[in-house]
Amino acid sequence: MKTQLISCLKLAFSTMLLFGVLFPLAITGIAKVVAPNGGLGEQIIVNGSVVGFELIGQRFQDDKYFYSRPSAVNYNAAATGGSNKGPSNPDYLAQVQARIDTFLVHNPGVRTSEIPVDLVTASGGGLDPHISPTAARVQIGRIANIRHIDRSTLEALVTEHIESPIFGLGTERVHVLTLNIALNGIEKNH
Numbered sequence: 001m002k003t004q005l006i007s008c009l010k011l012a013f014s015t016m017l018l019f020g021v022l023f024p025l026a027i028t029g030i031a032k033v034v035a036p037n038g039g040l041g042e043q044i045i046v047n048g049s050v051v052g053f054e055l056i057g058q059r060f061q062d063d064k065y066f067y068s069r070p071s072a073v074n075y076n077a078a079a080t081g082g083s084n085k086g087p088s089n090p091d092y093l094a095q096v097q098a099r100i101d102t103f104l105v106h107n108p109g110v111r112t113s114e115i116p117v118d119l120v121t122a123s124g125g126g127l128d129p130h131i132s133p134t135a136a137r138v139q140i141g142r143i144a145n146i147r148h149i150d151r152s153t154l155e156a157l158v159t160e161h162i163e164s165p166i167f168g169l170g171t172e173r174v175h176v177l178t179l180n181i182a183l184n185g186i187e188k189n190h
Contacts, residue, residue: 020138044177052177053077055128063106065180066131066139069118070099075125082124096120107142114138130173133162149186157182 006024031039042054052058056077060068068075072083084090100112116135122128140154161179163173 006182044181046081046121046181052129052180053183055127055129057127058177060176060180063142065134066143066174066176067119067136068176069128069131070120070122071126071128071158072122075127077127080125082126083122107139109141110138116151129175130163131176133158133174136161136174136176136179143183147183153186154183157186 003049028039036042042184043050044052044054057068057071057075058070059067073079073081085095086092100115103115104110104112105120116132116138118128118132119135119138136158136186137155140151140158144150144154145150158174158179161174161182163175165171165173
């Protein structure tokens with residue numbers, strides 16, 4: 001019995017050392033060499049300052065910007081995850097309806113049926129930095145009115161920022177932060 005206990009403890013210690021220390025260190029070392037920015041994330045830099053990351057969404061609620069997809073984790077990168085509420089949950093339905101109502105107030109002339117789902121529902125990870133091209137285009141009227149920029153200019157801007165699916169899998173998407181950075185650039189040129 002004593003020898004079995006010692007064997008079990010040796011095995012437990014060995015696996016903890018291997019999978020709890022050595023394996024994470026090896027993966028971190030590989031990321032430092034192979035991954036962009038040493039595994040610290042792909043930074044988005046404007047005028048020498050880091051303004052965000054390629055794969056982490058940010059909140060944009062100012063009417064002069066394109067809105068982001070809602071976040072179930074309040075855009076906290078340390079706590080990614082969905083809400084785990086299904087479409088039959090009354091709290092979830094009330095939250096989605098409140099988002100629809102808010103969007104309609106800020107986007108007069110848009111009908112409820114024209115609001116893309118990605119503007120009123122959070123993604124599974126809660127930090128999606130992308131919206132659909134349709135979600136970007138439905139906001140053009142509001143931004144054109146506030147910034148006094150021609151709609152066709154904004155349409156062209158959105159079209160320029162559409163990313164194709166990776167390896168042909170998935171759907172087209174628009175990175176909200178880079179789109180809003182370009183939007184600020186247009187305003188400076190007018």
